[in-house]
Amino acid sequence: MNRKTLLVLADGSVYEGLCFGAEVDAYGEVVFNTGMIGYQEMLTDPSYAGQIVVPTYPLIGNYGTNEQDVESDKIQVRGFVVREECTQPNHYRNRQTIHDYLLESNIPGLHGVDTRSLTRKLRSYGVMMGYLTSEKSPEEALAELKKLPDYGSIDFVQQVSTSHPYPWESTPDDNNMPHIVVLDCGLKYNILRLLRQQGCRVTAVPCTTSADDILNLKPDGILLSPGPGDPELLDYIVETVKGLTGKKPMMGICLGNQLIARAFGGKNFKLKFGHRGGNHPVRDLKTGRIHITAQNHGYAVDPDTLKDGLEVTHVNLNDGTVEGLRHKELPIFCIQYHSEASPGPLDNTYLFEDFMKMVKGDK
Secondary structure, X not given: OOOEEEEEEOOOOEEEEEXXXXXXXXXXXXXXXXXXXXXXXXXXXXXXXXXXXXXXXXXXXXXXXXXXXXXXXXXXXXXXXXXXXXOOOOOOOOOEOHHHHHXXXXXXXXXXXXXXXXXXXXXXXXXXXXXEEOOOOHHHHHHHHHHOOOHHHOOOHHHHOOOOOEEOOOOOOHHHOOEXXXXXXXXXXXXXXXXXXXXXXXXXXXXXXXXXXXXXXXXXXXXXXXXXXXXXXXXXXXXXXXXXXXXXXXXEEOHHHHHHHHHOOOEEEEEEEEEEEEEEEEEEOOOOOEEEEEEEEEEEEEHHHOOOOEEEEEEEOOOOOEEEEEEOOOOEEEEOOEOOOOOOOOOOOHHHHHHHHXXXXXX
């Protein structure tokens, strides 16, 4: 548990600390998250597939882990790098320490690292690939890293999507409820929970499901979920979105926002270090209101490439990037941030209400 462990970055930088969780090697894109709480939701968020996550908040594990604060069926990150690991959590819902939680899933952690220095490195030079190891020297880890595929070359969506359709918390009364089909590109459970709270019957389907198969489920509305990786690799989902356009009301979240943009001829680009955390300010261009949002993405829509009736509705106040889109005529809107939070502020759950108004108006 206290074995010396290294994080070696692609530029040759080395960060030394001690191991917690599993004593195994791992590699991935190293990214930071500025949230102060919600580490278990971070760990289980499918949008972190293929990444080593660095929380900027220094103390991690102080309230332990439990069965409720999960956003998927497993830990999704490749590795976890923290300043200080808490070994004696204190919370009435605690069931496991963060060490045992990672160990159970064979995920390595690194503690005792100057995460402020590491975050400044990523902010200055951009996110980059990294290698976690308790076995190799820095030179050996860097040589191994150079042989491995880059994060942006892998379709992680098919790795995290469900393999079969499934209902969420179905009841005998479901047939009387609006039916929402969620295209699972790496969805978080809280999206499904909030749709149920809106009085919906919810079915999640694999990312490879065709537009015809989705429409055969007789949805009243369609939601495109968040997910990991580069949206420019997902031509097969873009074709599905094109096939659904205009057929039913549609909402997109995060990756869903980027896929809708692509379906209308837009392009996406990689951000230098991404937006990850629960404190990102976003302006609604229609009302002028500022929303504090939860975010987790490394790519953004290029507004200059939008066409065919799609317009920008929200922008990020930190860097001016696109945070929301709406079609001028069709019942389609999408956001780049996470209206379902988990972790993060719940200020934007009203967007699920807006989606249901659109669905019921169409129905």
